[in-house]
Amino acid sequence: MTITGEIRSSKRRSGGPRLKITSLEVLCGILVLALLFQSRLVDLLDVPKLRTASTVFVAICVQAMPFLVLGVLISGAIAAFVPASALRRLLPSKTALAVPVAGVAGVALPGCECASVPVAKRLMQQGVAPAVALTFLLAAPAVNPIVLVSTAVAFNDTPMMVVARFAGSLLTAMVMGWLWVRFGKMEWIAERALARMADHTGRSKWAVFAESARHDLVDAGGFLVLGGLFAAAFKTFVPVAWMQTLGGQIVLGVIVMALLAVILALCSEADAFVAVAFSALPLLPRLVFLVVGPAVDVKLIALQAGAFGKSFAFRFAPATFVVAILCAVVSGVVLL
Amino acid sequence: MRRETQNILLVLLGGALLKISFSGLYLRYVQKSLLPLLIAAGVIMIGLALFAIVQDIRRGKAESEHDHDHSHSSRSTWLMLLPVLAVFLISPPALGGDVVNSAADTNQTQRSRNLLGELPSGDVIPLSMTEFVTRTAWDESGTLDGRRVKLTGFLLRAEGQTYAARLAISCCAADARPLKVRLGGDVPSLPDEQWVEITGQVVPKSANEQNSWVPSFTVESFTSVPEPVEPYES
Numbered sequence: 001m002t003i004t005g006e007i008r009s010s011k012r013r014s015g016g017p018r019l020k021i022t023s024l025e026v027l028c029g030i031l032v033l034a035l036l037f038q039s040r041l042v043d044l045l046d047v048p049k050l051r052t053a054s055t056v057f058v059a060i061c062v063q064a065m066p067f068l069v070l071g072v073l074i075s076g077a078i079a080a081f082v083p084a085s086a087l088r089r090l091l092p093s094k095t096a097l098a099v100p101v102a103g104v105a106g107v108a109l110p111g112c113e114c115a116s117v118p119v120a121k122r123l124m125q126q127g128v129a130p131a132v133a134l135t136f137l138l139a140a141p142a143v144n145p146i147v148l149v150s151t152a153v154a155f156n157d158t159p160m161m162v163v164a165r166f167a168g169s170l171l172t173a174m175v176m177g178w179l180w181v182r183f184g185k186m187e188w189i190a191e192r193a194l195a196r197m198a199d200h201t202g203r204s205k206w207a208v209f210a211e212s213a214r215h216d217l218v219d220a221g222g223f224l225v226l227g228g229l230f231a232a233a234f235k236t237f238v239p240v241a242w243m244q245t246l247g248g249q250i251v252l253g254v255i256v257m258a259l260l261a262v263i264l265a266l267c268s269e270a271d272a273f274v275a276v277a278f279s280a281l282p283l284l285p286r287l288v289f290l291v292v293g294p295a296v297d298v299k300l301i302a303l304q305a306g307a308f309g310k311s312f313a314f315r316f317a318p319a320t321f322v323v324a325i326l327c328a329v330v331s332g333v334v335l336l
Numbered sequence: 337m338r339r340e341t342q343n344i345l346l347v348l349l350g351g352a353l354l355k356i357s358f359s360g361l362y363l364r365y366v367q368k369s370l371l372p373l374l375i376a377a378g379v380i381m382i383g384l385a386l387f388a389i390v391q392d393i394r395r396g397k398a399e400s401e402h403d404h405d406h407s408h409s410s411r412s413t414w415l416m417l418l419p420v421l422a423v424f425l426i427s428p429p430a431l432g433g434d435v436v437n438s439a440a441d442t443n444q445t446q447r448s449r450n451l452l453g454e455l456p457s458g459d460v461i462p463l464s465m466t467e468f469v470t471r472t473a474w475d476e477s478g479t480l481d482g483r484r485v486k487l488t489g490f491l492l493r494a495e496g497q498t499y500a501a502r503l504a505i506s507c508c509a510a511d512a513r514p515l516k517v518r519l520g521g522d523v524p525s526l527p528d529e530q531w532v533e534i535t536g537q538v539v540p541k542s543a544n545e546q547n548s549w550v551p552s553f554t555v556e557s558f559t560s561v562p563e564p565v566e567p568y569e570s
Binding site for chain 2: 023042045051052060063065066069154207217219228264265266269270271273274
C-alpha cells in the first residue's frame with residue numbers, strides 16, 4: 001500500500017526540520033484557495049459549453065461511484081474471505097478452459113464496467129490466471145442481467161438485438177482471454193497489480209476486508225474521475241450532428257460508432273438508450289456501439305491503466321477495440 | 337499521498353454524494369432510482385475512511401508500518417478532489433438549451449405499445465414531453481387532434497422559431513435525449529431557458545421526417561414556472 005514511504009518520511013521528519021509540506025497541507029491549501037476564489041471560479045465556468053461539460057462530468061462521476069464502491073466491496077470480500085485455493089478449485093485447471101467459465105461468470109456481477117476492474121485485479125492477485133481475470137473483466141459489464149434487460153427495453157422492436165449483444169460481448173471477452181493465453185506477457189502488467197496482499201496474520205478478516213476495499217477505492221477513484229473528465233470533454237466538444245448523415249454507409253458507420261462508443265464512455269446500463277436514438281443508422285453499427293462500449297472506452301482505459309499499468313492498457317485497449325468490432329460484426333451478421 | 341489525506345478525500349467525496357442525495361440536487365445529474373445506491377455509496381466511503389482512521393489511531397503508526405510492504409505513488413488520487421469541488425463550490429446546473437441545440441438526435445422516440453393507449457378524459461390533459469412527442473410521431477389515428485394538453489419545458493429560440501424543450505435521461509445526464517416542440521399561437525415572450533407550462537393543441541400531422549419529428553403546437557395560454565425538482569424526464 002501507499003503508506004510505507006509516508007510513514008518512514010514522517011518518522012524521519014520528526015527528528016529533522018519540522019517545516020515539511022505533506023499532502024495534508026497541500027489539500028488544506030487547495031480547499032482554502034478554492035473557497036476564496038469560489039465566485040471567480042463560478043464566473044469562469046459560466047459559458048454554456050463549459051456549464052454543460054461540468055454537468056456531464058459530475059453526472060458521470062456520480063453515476064459511476066456507486067458501482068465502483070460495489071466493485072471494491074466485492075474485491076475486498078474476495079481478498080478477505082475467499083482463499084486463493086478455493087478459486088483454484090472452482091476454475092478448470094487448464095486456462096484455455098477456464099476462459100469461457102469466467103466469461104459466463106460475468107453474468108453474476110450486476111454492475112457496469114467500473115465495478116469489474118477492481119474485481120478482476122483482485123482475482124489476479126489471488127492467483128487466478130490473467131487471461132481468466134481479463135475475460136471476466138470484459139464480460140461482466142456487458143452480459144449481466146441489468147444490462148440485457150435495459151437493452152431489451154430500449155430495443156423493444158428488435159428483440160434479437162439483446163441476443164446479438166450478449167453473443168458479441170461474450171465472444172469478445174473469450175477471444176481476448178484466449179489471445180492472452182497465446183500472446184500475453186506477464187511483464188506488461190504492472191508489478192503492483194500482481195503483488196499479493198501482505199500476510200495478515202493477527203488482523204481480523206473484517207479489517208482486511210475494509211482495508212482492501214478502501215485501498216482499491218482510493219486507487220481507482222482518481223482514474224475514474226480522469227475518465228469522466230475525458231468523456232465529458234468529448235461529449236461536449238466533439239460535434240456529433242453530422243453522424244446522422246452517415247446513413248447507409250455501413251463500413252464507415254461501424255467505424256464511427258465504434259469510435260463514438262470509446263469517447264462517450266457511457267455506462268453499459270444506459271448505452272442501449274443512446275444507440276436506439278441513432279435511428280438513421282442500420283442495426284449493425286449500433287450493435288458495434290453496444291459491444292465496444294462496455295469493453296473499451298476512455299473511462300475504462302483510465303481505470304485499467306491505473307489498475308494494471310500503462311504498458312498493459314496501451315496494448316490491451318487497442319486489441320480489445322479491434323476484437324470487439326470483429327466479434328460484433330460476426331454476431332450481427334449471423335443473428336440480426 | 338499520505339494515508340490521512342486519502343481518508344480525508346474519501347470523507348469529502350462521500351460527503352459530496354450525501355449532500356446531493358439529501359438536497360435533491362442529484363436529480364440534475366442522475367435518475368431518481370439511483371438515490372438508494374448514492375446514499376449507500378456515500379455512507380460506505382465515509383465508513384471505510386473512518387474505520388481506517390480509527391484503526392490507525394488505535395494501532396499507532398509504528399506498528400502499521402509492517403503491514404504494508406509495497407508502495408507506489410498515487411498522484412491520480414488527487415483527482416478525486418475535482419468532483420468534490422464541483423459539487424460543493426460550483427454545483428453545476430441541470431443541462432439545458434446548449435445540449436438541445438447541438439444534439440443530432442432530437443425527438444427520437446420509440447413506438448411503445450403501452451404508451452399509445454387511450455388518452456385520459458378531461459378538458460386539459462397534462463402530458464410528459466416524451467409522451468406528447470411519441471404520440472405525434474407514431475400515433476396515426478390522431479388521438480391528440482383537437483385535445484387540449486399541458487406541457488412543461490423550457491423555452492428555446494433557434495432560426496427564428498421558438499421551441500419548448502425538455503431532456504430525457506435513462507441513466508445519467510451524459511445520455512440525455514432532447515425533445516422539443518415548435519410553438520405557434522400565443523408564443524411566450526420570455527427569455528430563453530425560462531421554464532413554462534403551456535396549454536394548447538397540436539397542429540395535426542405536423543411532425544414528419546423532414547422536420548425530424550418536431551411537432552407544431554398552438555399555444556393558448558402559458559405560465560412561467562420555476563425549474564422542476566426533476567428537470568429531466570425519464
